[in-house]
Amino acid sequence: MPLYRLLYRSEIALNGSKDQIDHQIDQIVSASEQSNHLSGLTGALIASGGVFIQALEGPLGALEATFEKICLDLRHKRVNLIELAAAEERIFPEWSMIRVAQGAQMIEICTVVGVRESGRLDTSTTSALVSLMRNILLTKSAGSLDNEVAAGASAAIRLPDR
Amino acid sequence: METIYSCLRDAHDQDLLWIAALVCVTGVYASISLARHASRVEGNSRKAWAAVAIVSSACTAWATHMVGLLAFQPGMQAGFDPLLTLMSLLLTIIGISASMGTAIGSRNRLRRAGAGLLLGLSIALLHYLGQAAYLVTGRVTWNVQLVALSLAWSLPLFAAAMVLSGDKRNSLRHLAGPLILSAIALLHFAGMAALELTFDPRISLPESALPPDVVAPIVAAVCAALVVLAFMGLRFALAARAQAIRDRSRLKQLADLAVEGLAICRDGTIDAVNGSLATLVGCSQQDLKGRTLSSLLPDTPLSKLSEHQEQDGELFTNDGTRVPVRLLRKIVKIGNVDQTVVAIRDQRERLRTEQRMRTLAFTDALTGLANRLQFNQILSANCEKANATEERFALLLLDLDRFKFVNDTFGHAMGDELLKRVARRLSACCGSTTSIARLGGDEFAIIVDEELAQDTAETIIDVLGRPYLIDGSIMDIAASVGIAIGPADGSNPSVLSRSADLALYTAKHAGGSVYRRFEREMRERAQARRQLELDLRRALVREEFEVHYQPQVDPGDGRFQGAEALVRWRHPERGMVPPADFIPLAEEIGLISPLGEWVLRTACEQATGWPSHLTVAVNLSPVQLRDSALAARVMQILQDTGLPGSRLELEITETALLQDEETTYNTLHALRAMGIRISMDDFGTGYSSLSYLRRFPFSKIKIDRSFVRQVPEDQESVAIIQALTSLAAKLNMTVTVEGVETAEQRAFTVSEGCNQIQGYLISRPIESVSIRALFNEPLQSVA
Numbered sequence: 001m002p003l004y005r006l007l008y009r010s011e012i013a014l015n016g017s018k019d020q021i022d023h024q025i026d027q028i029v030s031a032s033e034q035s036n037h038l039s040g041l042t043g044a045l046i047a048s049g050g051v052f053i054q055a056l057e058g059p060l061g062a063l064e065a066t067f068e069k070i071c072l073d074l075r076h077k078r079v080n081l082i083e084l085a086a087a088e089e090r091i092f093p094e095w096s097m098i099r100v101a102q103g104a105q106m107i108e109i110c111t112v113v114g115v116r117e118s119g120r121l122d123t124s125t126t127s128a129l130v131s132l133m134r135n136i137l138l139t140k141s142a143g144s145l146d147n148e149v150a151a152g153a154s155a156a157i158r159l160p161d162r
Numbered sequence: 163m164e165t166i167y168s169c170l171r172d173a174h175d176q177d178l179l180w181i182a183a184l185v186c187v188t189g190v191y192a193s194i195s196l197a198r199h200a201s202r203v204e205g206n207s208r209k210a211w212a213a214v215a216i217v218s219s220a221c222t223a224w225a226t227h228m229v230g231l232l233a234f235q236p237g238m239q240a241g242f243d244p245l246l247t248l249m250s251l252l253l254t255i256i257g258i259s260a261s262m263g264t265a266i267g268s269r270n271r272l273r274r275a276g277a278g279l280l281l282g283l284s285i286a287l288l289h290y291l292g293q294a295a296y297l298v299t300g301r302v303t304w305n306v307q308l309v310a311l312s313l314a315w316s317l318p319l320f321a322a323a324m325v326l327s328g329d330k331r332n333s334l335r336h337l338a339g340p341l342i343l344s345a346i347a348l349l350h351f352a353g354m355a356a357l358e359l360t361f362d363p364r365i366s367l368p369e370s371a372l373p374p375d376v377v378a379p380i381v382a383a384v385c386a387a388l389v390v391l392a393f394m395g396l397r398f399a400l401a402a403r404a405q406a407i408r409d410r411s412r413l414k415q416l417a418d419l420a421v422e423g424l425a426i427c428r429d430g431t432i433d434a435v436n437g438s439l440a441t442l443v444g445c446s447q448q449d450l451k452g453r454t455l456s457s458l459l460p461d462t463p464l465s466k467l468s469e470h471q472e473q474d475g476e477l478f479t480n481d482g483t484r485v486p487v488r489l490l491r492k493i494v495k496i497g498n499v500d501q502t503v504v505a506i507r508d509q510r511e512r513l514r515t516e517q518r519m520r521t522l523a524f525t526d527a528l529t530g531l532a533n534r535l536q537f538n539q540i541l542s543a544n545c546e547k548a549n550a551t552e553e554r555f556a557l558l559l560l561d562l563d564r565f566k567f568v569n570d571t572f573g574h575a576m577g578d579e580l581l582k583r584v585a586r587r588l589s590a591c592c593g594s595t596t597s598i599a600r601l602g603g604d605e606f607a608i609i610v611d612e613e614l615a616q617d618t619a620e621t622i623i624d625v626l627g628r629p630y631l632i633d634g635s636i637m638d639i640a641a642s643v644g645i646a647i648g649p650a651d652g653s654n655p656s657v658l659s660r661s662a663d664l665a666l667y668t669a670k671h672a673g674g675s676v677y678r679r680f681e682r683e684m685r686e687r688a689q690a691r692r693q694l695e696l697d698l699r700r701a702l703v704r705e706e707f708e709v710h711y712q713p714q715v716d717p718g719d720g721r722f723q724g725a726e727a728l729v730r731w732r733h734p735e736r737g738m739v740p741p742a743d744f745i746p747l748a749e750e751i752g753l754i755s756p757l758g759e760w761v762l763r764t765a766c767e768q769a770t771g772w773p774s775h776l777t778v779a780v781n782l783s784p785v786q787l788r789d790s791a792l793a794a795r796v797m798q799i800l801q802d803t804g805l806p807g808s809r810l811e812l813e814i815t816e817t818a819l820l821q822d823e824e825t826t827y828n829t830l831h832a833l834r835a836m837g838i839r840i841s842m843d844d845f846g847t848g849y850s851s852l853s854y855l856r857r858f859p860f861s862k863i864k865i866d867r868s869f870v871r872q873v874p875e876d877q878e879s880v881a882i883i884q885a886l887t888s889l890a891a892k893l894n895m896t897v898t899v900e901g902v903e904t905a906e907q908r909a910f911t912v913s914e915g916c917n918q919i920q921g922y923l924i925s926r927p928i929e930s931v932s933i934r935a936l937f938n939e940p941l942q943s944v945a
Contacts, residue, residue, distance in 0.1 A: 006631075060634055063631070064631040064632065064633075064634075067629075067631050068583060068586075068630075068631070071587065071625065071628040071629070071630075072586065072587055072590040072625070073590075074590065074591070074621065074625070077624050078624060079624075079628040079629070081628075081629040081631075081636065084631060084636055
């Protein structure tokens with residue numbers, strides 16, 4: 001079955017204190033982990049600076065159905081589809097859904113996506129973006145920082161000079 | 163009484179008495195069974211069988227009496243007077259006939275009592291005539307007292323028996339038979355006891371007297387006939403019973419076939435039910451027998467049920483559910499008995515169907531939302547409530563931007579899927595109590611509390627604007643929302659809807675993806691626009707349009723080359739209306755074609771009054787260009803006015819070329835063939851597609867005024883004009899620069915080699931009279 005990857009950005013519209021919001025996001029991640037597991041999707045979520053960035057990958061039908069659910073959700077605003085494209089392989093095969101913890105590289109990602117508030121990004125940029133997401137996840141779980149990989153990936157997503 | 167008893171015991175042959183009793187019983191059975199048979203058959207045979215029954219009953223009485231007399235042992239020689247004996251039989255037949263004739267078919271007690279008396283009298287007559295016919299060799303004395311007593315006792319018994327036989331109650335009716343038997347016995351034996359015979363050898367039997375040996379066989383024959391009749395009666399009865407059983411089972415089958423539940427009741431207790439009712443209640447037919455009807459229909463007492471009109475009720479089934487039913491009561495004669503039949507019709511299926519029909523009538527089949535019909539009702543209800551309570555509510559009308567594009571590009575199936583998703587997203591945006599409807603196409607309506615209106619509108623615009631991923635395609639649409647508050651912006655549904663519609667119109671004109679609240683000015687603007695539209699429609703007929711001309715000159719020597727025709731509207735009240743105010747409106751309402759044609763004709767006409775080397779340039783709208791008959795029409799105008807094609811220039815904009823290139827291509831080439839020149843107007847502002855310059859036969863490019871405004875200071879504008887001029891020269895086209903207002907700008911155009919200029923520096927657009935005067939001045943130059 002052909003594999004697709006979807007990347008979107010939205011503004012968090014949750015109410016409460018910082019801790020409460022954090023708790024709610026963890027709940028969203030665990031709920032989506034369960035439902036993604038059933039529909040064969042994998043992916044990761046960044047929630048930082050008032051913005052969600054989520055990558056989802058899997059078969060097209062499941063991806064479209066899940067994205068429609070995401071679009072019905074009022075817990076975020078201004079959902080902006082960054083990419084929907086065929087993918088060669090899963091970037092996040094280990095995780096039905098996982099939250100990417102706060103870190104230095106995340107600012108980078110948010111900047112890239114934030115600058116282009118609307119409109120889609122080209123595939124090379126988004127590929128680099130999700131690779132960076134994966135690296136953050138791996139370095140956090142390995143407990144060591146693979147600087148070289150992270151730096152390479154973050155260089156790749158830098159927008160061309162304008 | 164003692165006399166009677168001793169008479170029975172001593173003076174009778176006991177065996178014969180038993181035979182008398184047997185004859186009586188047999189005869190009575192024969193009479194009754196034949197009478198019943200008569201009641202079952204129809205036509206002439208009915209009367210015949212009734213007669214047989216009556217004769218047999220009379221014969222029974224007579225035969226019984228005769229056997230009784232034969233059993234009598236007076237202890238002397240006895241004989242029978244043949245005439246009196248025969249008369250006793252005949253009179254009995256007549257008497258019983260009369261009695262039956264009186265009683266039959268009547269329930270009147272007095273009448274039946276009369277019939278009973280008649281019966282008694284005829285039987286009494288039979289007895290006493292019969293006894294009178296009994297002759298002995300002795301003296302006969304009558305105990306008158308006993309005779310009177312027998313009559314006094316038996317006659318009322320007969321009357322009572324007849325009354326009882328006509329009673330409705332079975333138990334009383336069964337008493338009639340024994341009563342008649344006892345009355346007969348009383349009459350007979352009292353009569354016998356009243357007879358006192360004293361042997362007197364001097365008295366001999368008359369010659370005519372028939373001895374018992376002769377009478378006995380006759381009586382026996384009658385008895386035999388009665389036995390035969392009894393057997394016939396028995397056969398009839400058995401056949402009738404078998405028929406009744408067949409009928410009943412057929413009736414039961416018929417009842418079981420009925421879809422309706424049927425219960426036959428007596429005094430509120432169920433006697434029988436059909437299969438349908440048993441199935442409906444959920445038990446066997448046998449189980450229902452003996453239950454009260456009120457255990458099935460607790461809310462509907464039998465007495466309240468109408469015999470003429472069905473009514474609604476609830477049936478309690480065995481598993482405790484309540485089934486809505488329709489009920490009808492009927493009194494039906496089953497056999498000879500009136501019984502109450504209750505028909506019970508299950509309404510669940512009908513109600514379900516009705517519900518489905520209602521759902522279909524009031525819902526949008528595609529999205530499952532309310533449809534326009536239902537929404538109108540909801541809106542009316544809200545308006546009424548708002549008017550009564552001053553409680554405000556918001557009506558949101560929304561419309562999808564770019565939906566038509568999706569529908570046209572991806573197909574209707576995709577459009578439908580998109581609408582379904584829009585409906586689901588709308589439902590997600592609003593609370594469960596909010597009314598959401600699809601009014602048709604891509605139009606939706608929502609009613610919310612006033613204070614939620616803006617938040618809801620914002621959420622809707624956000625959520626509906628999120629991408630739709632359908633079968634690998636990404637669809638981006640957006641929503642525009644118009645809000646009107648009831649009752650402030652309209653106290654009735656139509657005014658309120660119009661207000662919301664105006665707000666929606668404003669939102670769409672603001673570019674979409676926004677919401678607008680209704681404002682009074684919108685109504686005023688709409689009214690003004692409507693007024694302008696009306697005026698515009700009349701303006702052509704009233705000849706309110708004028709053609710003005712802006713001269714075009716050679717920038718080098720300042721000589722006139724021609725003029726551009728420009729339409730002006732002299733409104734009777736508002737004065738001159740600028741083209742920007744009415745041209746788009748004229749395009750929208752389809753007035754641009756006749757107006758454009760009028761301008762063309764007028765310009766051609768007026769240009770014929772100019773010196774013959776001057777050209778006239780006329781603008782063509784995209785609508786005109788789409789008309790495949792345009793070339794023929796232009797040709798006609800040239801013929802009518804006499805203007806050579808070489809003096810006409812038609813200006814078209816780039817947007818006109820976007821639609822239907824094929825037609826446009828053909829039209830432009832046909833015009834070129836007439837010698838008409840085509841110029842590309844406003845070049846540089848739109849797509850400025852160079853391929854158009856190559857594909858279409860342009861002879862001139864008009865550089866838009868916006869580029870000229872900043873020359874010669876702005877280097878970029880200078881570069882663009884230089885590039886366009888050299889491009890035009892290479893393509894063998896001339897260049898006109900519009901909007902030249904200063905001498906520097908003119909000098910710049912001269913240095914760049916532009917062929918023609920037009921602008922305020924030369925002249926603003928002027929009336930036709932003035933331009934003619936200008937062109938006809940001896941010095942044909944403004945330089």
